[in-house]
Amino acid sequence: MPVDLQNPLSFKNATGDADTMLQNLQANILKGHVREHLHILLLQFGQGAEGTAEARAFLTGLAPLVKSAKAHLQEVKAFKENGPNDASDVPYVGVGLTFAGYGRLELADRAPSDEAFKRGMQDDATRQKLGDPEVAQWEAGFQEAIHAVVLVGGAEAGSVTTKLQEVEGLLTGSIRVLGREEGRGMHNANHDGIEHFGYVDGRSQPLFLTEDLEEERRRTDGISVWNPAQPLERVLVADPAAPDPATDFGSYFVLRKLEQNVRAFRQAEEALADALKLENDDRERAGAMLVGRFKDGTPLTLQATPGAHGPVMNNFTYDSDKDAHKCPYQAHIRKTNPRGSGGFGQPPEAERRHLMARRGQTYGERTEGDLPETGVGLLFMAFNSDLNKQFEFTQHTWANNPGFPQPEKQDDPDPGLDQVIGQGDRPPATWPKVWGGEEGQEVPAMAQAVTMKGGEYFFMPSLPFLRGL
Numbered sequence: 001m002p003v004d005l006q007n008p009l010s011f012k013n014a015t016g017d018a019d020t021m022l023q024n025l026q027a028n029i030l031k032g033h034v035r036e037h038l039h040i041l042l043l044q045f046g047q048g049a050e051g052t053a054e055a056r057a058f059l060t061g062l063a064p065l066v067k068s069a070k071a072h073l074q075e076v077k078a079f080k081e082n083g084p085n086d087a088s089d090v091p092y093v094g095v096g097l098t099f100a101g102y103g104r105l106e107l108a109d110r111a112p113s114d115e116a117f118k119r120g121m122q123d124d125a126t127r128q129k130l131g132d133p134e135v136a137q138w139e140a141g142f143q144e145a146i147h148a149v150v151l152v153g154g155a156e157a158g159s160v161t162t163k164l165q166e167v168e169g170l171l172t173g174s175i176r177v178l179g180r181e182e183g184r185g186m187h188n189a190n191h192d193g194i195e196h197f198g199y200v201d202g203r204s205q206p207l208f209l210t211e212d213l214e215e216e217r218r219r220t221d222g223i224s225v226w227n228p229a230q231p232l233e234r235v236l237v238a239d240p241a242a243p244d245p246a247t248d249f250g251s252y253f254v255l256r257k258l259e260q261n262v263r264a265f266r267q268a269e270e271a272l273a274d275a276l277k278l279e280n281d282d283r284e285r286a287g288a289m290l291v292g293r294f295k296d297g298t299p300l301t302l303q304a305t306p307g308a309h310g311p312v313m314n315n316f317t318y319d320s321d322k323d324a325h326k327c328p329y330q331a332h333i334r335k336t337n338p339r340g341s342g343g344f345g346q347p348p349e350a351e352r353r354h355l356m357a358r359r360g361q362t363y364g365e366r367t368e369g370d371l372p373e374t375g376v377g378l379l380f381m382a383f384n385s386d387l388n389k390q391f392e393f394t395q396h397t398w399a400n401n402p403g404f405p406q407p408e409k410q411d412d413p414d415p416g417l418d419q420v421i422g423q424g425d426r427p428p429a430t431w432p433k434v435w436g437g438e439e440g441q442e443v444p445a446m447a448q449a450v451t452m453k454g455g456e457y458f459f460m461p462s463l464p465f466l467r468g469l
């Protein structure tokens with residue numbers, strides 16, 4: 001039976017083509033793999049016949065190290081049933097190719113066909129669409145022609161470093177390492193993963209496995225109001241260069257290095273609290289209005305104060321907050337997932353198809369209490385089946401678009417840019433003075449605190465493709 005791409009999948013009950021698909025798919029796509037310690041290598045293959053041969057040999061040599069989705073899911077199952085075991089600490093290795101990378105492999109004619117993937121992130125049309133800085137302003141490694149990316153991630157620094165060395169041992173003379181990135185998980189006192197501005201991250205995700213949906217139903221506030229289920233087709237793409245596209249799948253992978261100016265963001269939180277004359281505990285609401293959740297993850301549309309962090313709530317929409325008197329339209333999570341309230345004639349089901357599987361990790365060292373302006377941020381990573389409809393749509397048509405979402409009352413002012421990731425001219429925005437109150441106040445825009453330092457689009461191919469090169 002062909003793989004059912006129209007629904008989520010039960011990996012425990014997968015048989016036939018669906019089981020083969022899991023064996024042939026890279027891990028970290030359908031379900032995030034632990035990447036507390038993460039290394040990223042940006043690679044360029046050499047020219048000519050020798051470059052092609054060495055690139056192919058590198059990828060076939062890498063194939064046995066690349067973890068399959070099936071191996072990963074079995075490890076997770078064993079861990080849940082019996083606790084830590086020998087496999088719990090086996091790092092994940094993942095690999096992706098750019099369109100230019102397929103060219104160096106002499107496979108451009110069989111490369112995945114997504115238009116944005118073919119353009120790449122350095123392309124002027126892509127940069128203009130996304131509002132990204134000139135390539136000359138990006139970090140050095142990202143300015144070059146990138147052909148491949150390798151990710152090595154896991155729970156423990158030691159085993160991840162050993163695995164990275166194994167990968168590096170496969171590199172031969174014509175393959176250049178253009179850049180290296182290192183990610184490291186950050187946590188709050190509640191052990192939740194956070195990003196550099198201090199907010200719980202990675203909470204709201206599309207879920208592709210029925211086992212993950214069941215867990216969400218049992219262990220969180222549920223899925224009755226916001227159902228995170230998504231069909232496999234939202235993330236899987238038949239691998240056109242693999243032996244059997246009916247069982248061999250891959251996914252488009254977005255990588256963006258996003259520097260966070262922590263001092264600027266803190267100043268913006270304070271400035272907004274001052275402008276609205278928020279006092280005492282209510283001052284925390286300023287930051288929550290920028291993000292859409294309090295630092296501990298409590299959704300602002302549900303509560304005026306933090307405290308709902310065990311488990312972090314995700315079972316909500318903006319239905320009871322249509323006028324955005326609780327969570328402003330311009331808050332990051334409302335801009336990037338309006339949960340059916342965006343307007344512009346898009347019914348909730350159509351809106352859901354823009355969501356993507358986020359797999360980001362924080363980077364950069366800091367000491368407690370400091371407020372770095374540079375050198376720290378988010379290695380934004382996400383899997384998509386359609387870059388134009390998912391990542392690019394979210395950044396361009398939602399985050400960077402001052403007119404989105406459509407305010408409930410026609411005369412209400414435009415929301416303005418996404419307060420975290422919006423790129424472009426920043427018009428002033430209007431904010432509720434009191435949580436749930438009607439009175440809004442216009443405040444001059446805060447400075448942009450997130451700066452794109454480079455990135456690229458990749459395709460993470462199937463294992464049979466890598467083995468067969």
Ligand code: HEM
Binds near residue numbers: 450
């Ligand atoms: C959610 C921070 C970049 C899309 C979140 C959350 C935080 C956050 C704190 C709330 C946790 C959660 O709901 O999972 C950041 C920071 C970024 C960044 C600090 C940059 C430095 C991006 C980018 C995109 C994006 C580039 C896409 C273009 C999303 C989406 C959600 C989210 C879709 C989930 C919204 C929901 O389903 O309610 N982000 N983010 N983020 N972010 Fe970001």
